[in-house]
Each structure stands twice: as structure tokens, then as C-alpha cells.
Amino acid sequence: MTKKMRTVKVQFTWWWLQILAVQLTLIHAIPPAAPLQCQDGGAGGCTLFNSYGVWNDRRDCRVLNATYPKTEQELVSAVAYANKNKLKVKVVSKFSHTIPKLACPDGGGGGGGGRNSMLISTSEYGSGIEIDEAGLAVTVDAGVGLRQLIDAVEAAGLSLAASPYWEGVSVGGLISTGSHGSSWWGRGGAVHDHVTGVSLVVPAKPSEGYAKVVRIGEKDPLFNAARLSLGMLGVISKVTLSLERGFKRSITFNFSDDSQLEEIFMSHAKENEFGDITWYPSRHTAVYRYDNRVPLESAGDGSFDFLGFQANSILISKSTRAIEKSLENSRNAKGKCAMASTFIGAKKLIANGLKNGLIFTGYPVVGRQGKMQSSGSCLYSPSYRIDESCAWDPRIKGLSFYESTAIFPATKFADFIRDVKKLRDLNPDNFCGVDIYNGFLIRFIKASQAYLGQSADSVVVDFNYYRADDAATPRLNQDVWEEVEQMAFGKYGARPHWAKNRDAAFGGVKGKYSNLGKFVEAKRQLDPANLFSSGWSEGMIAGEAAAVAAKGEGCALEGRCVCSDDSHCSPAKGYLCKEGLVYQEARVCRYSSSSSFTSTV
Ligand SMILES: Cc1cc2nc3c(=O)[nH]c(=O)nc-3n(C[C@H](O)[C@H](O)[C@H](O)COP(=O)(O)OP(=O)(O)OC[C@H]3O[C@@H](n4cnc5c(N)ncnc54)[C@H](O)[C@@H]3O)c2cc1C
Numbered sequence: 001m002t003k004k005m006r007t008v009k010v011q012f013t014w015w016w017l018q019i020l021a022v023q024l025t026l027i028h029a030i031p032p033a034a035p036l037q038c039q040d041g042g043a044g045g046c047t048l049f050n051s052y053g054v055w056n057d058r059r060d061c062r063v064l065n066a067t068y069p070k071t072e073q074e075l076v077s078a079v080a081y082a083n084k085n086k087l088k089v090k091v092v093s094k095f096s097h098t099i100p101k102l103a104c105p106d107g108g109g110g111g112g113g114g115r116n117s118m119l120i121s122t123s124e125y126g127s128g129i130e131i132d133e134a135g136l137a138v139t140v141d142a143g144v145g146l147r148q149l150i151d152a153v154e155a156a157g158l159s160l161a162a163s164p165y166w167e168g169v170s171v172g173g174l175i176s177t178g179s180h181g182s183s184w185w186g187r188g189g190a191v192h193d194h195v196t197g198v199s200l201v202v203p204a205k206p207s208e209g210y211a212k213v214v215r216i217g218e219k220d221p222l223f224n225a226a227r228l229s230l231g232m233l234g235v236i237s238k239v240t241l242s243l244e245r246g247f248k249r250s251i252t253f254n255f256s257d258d259s260q261l262e263e264i265f266m267s268h269a270k271e272n273e274f275g276d277i278t279w280y281p282s283r284h285t286a287v288y289r290y291d292n293r294v295p296l297e298s299a300g301d302g303s304f305d306f307l308g309f310q311a312n313s314i315l316i317s318k319s320t321r322a323i324e325k326s327l328e329n330s331r332n333a334k335g336k337c338a339m340a341s342t343f344i345g346a347k348k349l350i351a352n353g354l355k356n357g358l359i360f361t362g363y364p365v366v367g368r369q370g371k372m373q374s375s376g377s378c379l380y381s382p383s384y385r386i387d388e389s390c391a392w393d394p395r396i397k398g399l400s401f402y403e404s405t406a407i408f409p410a411t412k413f414a415d416f417i418r419d420v421k422k423l424r425d426l427n428p429d430n431f432c433g434v435d436i437y438n439g440f441l442i443r444f445i446k447a448s449q450a451y452l453g454q455s456a457d458s459v460v461v462d463f464n465y466y467r468a469d470d471a472a473t474p475r476l477n478q479d480v481w482e483e484v485e486q487m488a489f490g491k492y493g494a495r496p497h498w499a500k501n502r503d504a505a506f507g508g509v510k511g512k513y514s515n516l517g518k519f520v521e522a523k524r525q526l527d528p529a530n531l532f533s534s535g536w537s538e539g540m541i542a543g544e545a546a547a548v549a550a551k552g553e554g555c556a557l558e559g560r561c562v563c564s565d566d567s568h569c570s571p572a573k574g575y576l577c578k579e580g581l582v583y584q585e586a587r588v589c590r591y592s593s594s595s596s597f598t599s600t601v
Pocket residue numbers: 051090091092093094095096097098099102103122142143163164165166168169170171172173174175176177178179180181230231232234235236237499500
């Protein structure tokens with residue numbers, strides 16, 4: 001280890017100890033800003049942001065008008081208003097945590113939005129939660145937040161078996177994008193597979209008052225379209241979810257070697273009801289999460305307060321970003337590796353946020369389902385402090401990252417891992433960038449009948465990595481992430497998560513969903529005038545790569561295209577369009593210090 005690296009490492013360790021100390025004593029944060037900002041009470045138009053404050057194309061989403069219905073009847077009036085006035089319309093929740101521009105309507109604006117568009121926010125439509133204890137079901141208003149739902153269900157002695165790990169989402173929003181936790185057991189890890197009924201507000205004929213409610217149960221022919229609909233069929237007003245008798249879970253993390261990852265993952269999913277795996281490729285480390293249900297009577301009142309979703313000191317978030325930025329600018333891969341090691345060490349020490357009570361004291365950690373599945377303590381606090389927030393809060397200019405998510409049929413996943421390992425073995429340091437975040441998070445989704453869901457038992461991989469402050473700045477080792485993405489979406493035919501990913505990943509989805517035609521048919525039936533379509537959402541479904549990812553100068557730098565010409569990268573900064581190193585069909589932007597160099601390996 002060089003002296004410079006050691007200094008960096010000491011600094012990181014100090015910061016992390018600070019973070020830990022801070023988190024033991026306070027859980028206070030500034031509340032996130034509302035994602036929908038209207039001027040002059042709406043008369044001046046509105047701008048929609050996602051929770052990161054920046055869309056994939058870095059262009060704002062401007063709309064004419066926004067409305068905040070409080071009841072199902074007001075939802076009907078809002079859709080009727082849009083239909084009567086021929087406005088393009090989309091729904092957005094109070095969270096707006098979806099990365100692609102799915103919730104942005106069309107209406108003349110270049111980046112989506114525009115003069116003939118409006119948004120329906122569900123931020124004030126979130127009070128109804130009706131629990132049917134005997135029937136083990138809950139019917140909930142679409143704007144209700146996941147945490148509010150979980151708490152109500154658990155208070156009735158019941159549990160919702162599947163939900164995303166992040167709780168800052170609405171019920172309507174999360175089912176609309178196929179959000180999931182991790183399980184091949186029972187109904188599986190995706191929430192839409194626990195849905196048993198959906199009420200939709202859809203456009204109607206003038207004689208019907210321009211809008212109406214349709215209630216869709218499990219036997220309805222529209223059911224498999226309605227339970228995962230990307231907001232493209234109408235406004236979801238209510239969702240019925242199936243529940244189970246309350247239960248606890250017992251979780252242990254095994255930080256181990258990654259040598260057998262491709263052989264173990266399948267049995268890991270089969271043997272652990274809620275198992276997942278976090279893979280840190282540069283560190284040759286795989287963290288196996290042994291996670292299974294135990295009876296409600298079992299001792300333990302633990303929780304999983306996932307470290308990445310805890311409140312961070314704004315000062316620390318900013319310094320971390322500053323360090324990452326300077327390592328980027330100085331092309332210091334070793335420095336990134338030191339940062340990754342320190343972070344992973346800290347996560348191991350505190351079990352990544354698992355707590356037996358107030359703190360982590362040892363494995364296994366046993367606790368109620370409602371406290372083990374989803375978290376997001378950076379969002380909720382008794383008294384907000386001005387110096388802490390969720391790490392990605394755009395106002396603090398801290399973290400800025402991309403997320404790639406690839407969903408594989410389980411049968412293809414082992415070969416993908418082998419290919420990534422080959423690429424990693426060429427130079428493990430090139431992979432340190434993702435290991436600063438959460439490495440590769442590997443989760444499991446069971447086969448589903450939903451038209452836009454997974455048709456086979458599947459493995460989902462998320463990986464996050466640095467995003468520069470502006471579109472024209474290339475990133476350290478970006479060729480590696482581009483190659484991994486293209487292996488996933490190209491070579492292995494993986495599907496993107498509807499709510500994540502950069503634009504280019506959506507290019508080929510049409511050919512990957514054999515039931516897409518049935519979804520389009522349901523859409524034609526429910527929304528014949530395409531009120532709920534935008535160029536982006538429509539283009540994605542139609543498989544028009546050009547509509548979702550336009551080629552142009554520098555387009556590959558932000559994942560808006562796959563490069564086919566050097567100009568799609570950044571020749572001026574030494575990034576040229578080159579072949580993949582392991583997957584030769586890949587086309588990636590690779591840095592070379594002189595144009596006669598073709599590889600940095
Ligand atoms: C920090 C973080 C962690 C995450 N973790 C996970 C995870 O563990 N697993 C996972 O699968 N996903 C995860 N996600 C993704 C997240 O679950 C999805 O983006 C989810 O869709 C966000 O819900 P929302 O309420 O913010 O929806 P929005 O972003 O508001 O909307 C999402 C889509 O649903 C539509 N929509 C919203 N409400 C309605 C309605 N009432 N009727 C019709 N359409 C509607 C919108 O038009 C849009 O198309 C994470 C995201 C973040 C930011």
C-alpha cells in the first residue's frame with residue numbers, strides 16, 4: 001500500500017466513525033423537497049423532478065397544470081378534465097422516486113411536458129387503508145406511502161410478504177413499475193404478484209362524463225395488464241394486496257469469498273425465503289444474506305435500517321462527493337479501491353444497518369417482518385435537523401449516481417457472472433467504483449403472469465456508480481460499466497427495471513416481453529386516445545430505440561446511446577468508441593492517453 005493510499009484510508013475511516021457516532025445519537029434529517037413544484041399556485045405551470053433532481057436527459061419536465069385530488073371522485077374529475085380538454089396526462093406520487101422520465105406527460109415540450117399536459121399528483125390521495133383480517137387482504141388508496149401501509153398492516157397482526165427495500169414510495173407507484181424485494185418462495189418477491197385487485201380511473205365517452213372507474217379483480221381479463229401498468233392505462237385509485245399472518249425473520253450476513261458465487265446463487269435463493277447476495281467484485285467478496293421466516297413468538301425486536309437509507313450528515317455527504325470527484329479527476333483508481341475497502345469494512349462492522357435493538361450486537365438479528373423488509377429512516381424523523389438528509393438529496397449536491405438494473409432468467413445468470421469475473425480479472429481495480437456504492441446487489445423474483453412482469457424465475461442485479469455533475473464529463477473506467485451493461489442487456493437478453501436504468505437499456509425491451517402485445521391491446525381498450533402516453537413511454541413499449549435514446553454528440557457518456565462513432569464518446573478528452581474486452585460485440589467509450597493506445601488494461 002502506498003503512503004498516499006494509507007492517508008486516504010485513514011481519512012475515510014475517521015469519517016465513517018463520525019458517521020456511525022452521529023447515527024447512534026440522532027436520526028434527524030431535513031425533509032425532502034416536493035418533487036412537483038408549481039409557480040403562482042399552478043397558474044404559472046409546474047416542474048416535475050425525480051428524487052435525484054435530475055432526469056436521464058438532464059432536461060426539466062414542465063407541465064401546464066397539476067392537480068391534487070383527495071378522493072376517488074376527484075380523481076375521476078381530474079381525468080375527465082384532461083380528456084375533455086385533450087390534455088396529455090400522467091400520475092405522479094409525492095415521492096417521484098422513479099429514475100426514467102416515466103411520469104412526465106407529453107404536450108409539446110422537448111424533454112417531455114409542455115403546454116398541453118397536466119399532472120395528477122397522488123400526494124393528497126393517501127388516507128384509505130382498509131384491512132380485511134379474516135380475508136387476509138388490505139385495500140389501500142394509491143397515494144399511501146409504503147411505510148404507512150406496512151405499519152397499519154403490522155398493527156393488525158398481519159404482514160405484507162414482499163416490498164422494495166426502500167420505503168419512500170407510494171403503493172400506486174411501486175406496483176406500476178414492478179418493484180420488488182427478493183424471494184422465489186410463495187407469491188414471490190415482486191409486489192404486483194401480491195395484488196389481487198386494482199381500481200383504475202380511465203377516460204370515458206362524453207355520455208359517460210369523460211371518465212369512469214373500473215374495478216379489476218383477479219379473474220378479470222384486464223388483470224394481468226392492470227397490476228403492472230407503467231401508469232399507461234389510467235390512474236390507479238385503489239389496490240388490494242394479499243397479506244399473511246404476522247411473522248418475524250431471522251437475518252445473518254456471511255461476508256465471504258466470491259469464488260463460488262455462480263455455483264451457489266441458485267441454491268441460496270431456494271434455501272432462503274428472503275435471501276439476497278451483495279457482490280463486491282473488486283474485493284473478491286460476496287455477502288450472503290441468510291434470511292428466513294421464524295414464528296412471531298421468537299425472541300427479538302430487531303430491525304434492518306439499511307445503512308444507505310439512513311440520514312447522513314450533509315457535511316460528510318459533501319466531503320465524500322468531493323473526494324470521489326477528485327479521485328475521478330486525477331484518474332486515481334487505487335484511491336477508489338481504498339475508499340471501497342473502508343466502506344465495506346464499516347458495513348461489515350455494523351452489519352450494514354441491521355440492529356438487534358438500538359445497535360447491532362451480533363447475529364442472527366430477529367425482528368418483525370415490518371421492520372426487516374423495507375427501510376428509509378432518512379425520510380422520517382421526529383424533529384428535522386438542517387444538517388442531515390438522504391444522501392442523494394439534490395439540494396445538498398452530494399451523491400450523484402446512475403443505477404443500472406438487469407433482470408435475467410435464472411438459467412442465464414451463472415454465465416453472466418463468469419463473464420463479469422473475466423472482465424474483473426483483467427484488472428480488479430477497474431471495478432472499485434461500484435464497490436464504493438453497494439457492489440452488485442443480487443435479488444430474486446419469481447415467475448409472474450403479469451404481462452410486463454418476469455415470465456420465468458429471475459435474478460435481478462442492481463449496480464450504482466458515479467455520475468458526473470455535467471453531461472460532457474466522462475467517468476473513470478466507464479468502459480467497464482458500459483461493457484457489463486451491454487453483456488447483460490445484449491448478450492444475455494436481460495430486461496431493465498422499469499423504474500431504473502439509463503435510457504439505452506430500454507432500447508430492446510419490445511422483443512423481450514412476449515406478452516407486450518396483450519398489454520398494448522389492454523391499453524387500446526382503456527385509453528384509446530393515448531391520453532396517458534408520452535413519447536418516451538410509448539416509444540419504449542413500441543421498441544423504437546430512437547424515441548428513448550437519441551444518438552448525438554457525447555450520447556454514450558450518459559448512457560443515452562450505445563456508441564458507434566467516436567463522437568458519441570469524448571474524443572477531445574481521450575475517450576473513443578472501442579470494442580469490449582471480454583464481450584467483443586460491446587461498443588464502449590474507453591480512455592486512452594494517446595490515440596495509439598487502444599486499451600488501458
Ligand atoms: C433509493 C431508492 C431505492 C429503491 N429501491 C428499490 C427496491 O429495493 N426495489 C425496487 O424494485 N425498486 C426500488 N426502487 C425503485 C422504486 O421502487 C420505483 O421507482 C417506484 O416506482 C417508485 O414509486 P413512486 O411512488 O415514487 O412512483 P413515481 O415515481 O411517482 O411513479 C412511478 C410510475 O408509476 C406511475 N404512477 C404512480 N402512481 C400512480 C397511480 N396512482 N396510478 C397510475 N400510475 C401511477 C407514474 O406515472 C410512473 O410511471 C428504489 C428507488 C430509489 C430512489
